[in-house]
Amino acid sequence: MYAVRQWSVRHARGMNAFYGGFESLLVRLAGLWRALGHERLEVPFAFAERQVKGLLFDCQMCGQCVLSATGMSCPMNCPKNLRNGPCGGVRENGNCEVKPHMRCVWVAAFDGARRMPGGVEAMRQVQPAVDRRLEGRSSWLRIVRERTGDTGATSGPTGKPAAAKPVPAKPAGGQS
Numbered sequence: 001m002y003a004v005r006q007w008s009v010r011h012a013r014g015m016n017a018f019y020g021g022f023e024s025l026l027v028r029l030a031g032l033w034r035a036l037g038h039e040r041l042e043v044p045f046a047f048a049e050r051q052v053k054g055l056l057f058d059c060q061m062c063g064q065c066v067l068s069a070t071g072m073s074c075p076m077n078c079p080k081n082l083r084n085g086p087c088g089g090v091r092e093n094g095n096c097e098v099k100p101h102m103r104c105v106w107v108a109a110f111d112g113a114r115r116m117p118g119g120v121e122a123m124r125q126v127q128p129a130v131d132r133r134l135e136g137r138s139s140w141l142r143i144v145r146e147r148t149g150d151t152g153a154t155s156g157p158t159g160k161p162a163a164a165k166p167v168p169a170k171p172a173g174g175q176s
């Protein structure tokens with residue numbers, strides 16, 4: 001919802017702090033997620049993430065969240081899906097050239113980043129191109145895997161983690 005998305009950017013500092021705590025909790029529970037199996041958890045996690053972040057950020061479920069580096073303004077709401085700053089078409093009033101009634105997500109991102117400790121520095125990170133194979137998957141589980149180096153696969157009979165299933169490839173399309 002657009003109004004809620006704008007509210008989230010205005011409260012980027014608090015949202016970022018809350019999100020940081022939530023991510024830490026997810027990582028602390030990594031053993032539980034591993035025991036249950038990330039593949040089994042993927043659907044319920046993605047469902048919950050879609051509901052919560054859809055409401056707060058108009059999340060498009062790209063599966064590789066960068067909100068903490070974009071002032072809590074989701075870059076996937078840019079009609080061009082730009083992940084590294086605005087195009088050259090931002091209107092004088094700060095709105096989008098494609099959607100004239102929508103504030104440019106990158107103008108909002110700078111506003112949000114200024115409210116967050118280290119937010120402007122975080123925006124300087126170059127974001128990789130969107131991996132479309134991750135669309136619809138949970139960023140939350142992905143963060144757990146990244147932070148712990150865990151594949152997220154359930155333990156096999158030997159007690160060692162089973163091999164992770166490959167992410168099914170989708171046809172390439174769009175741009176970063």
Ligand code: SF4
Binds near residue numbers: 053057074
């Ligand atoms: S960056 Fe991706 S995961 Fe994060 S809010 Fe936007 S669409 Fe959702």
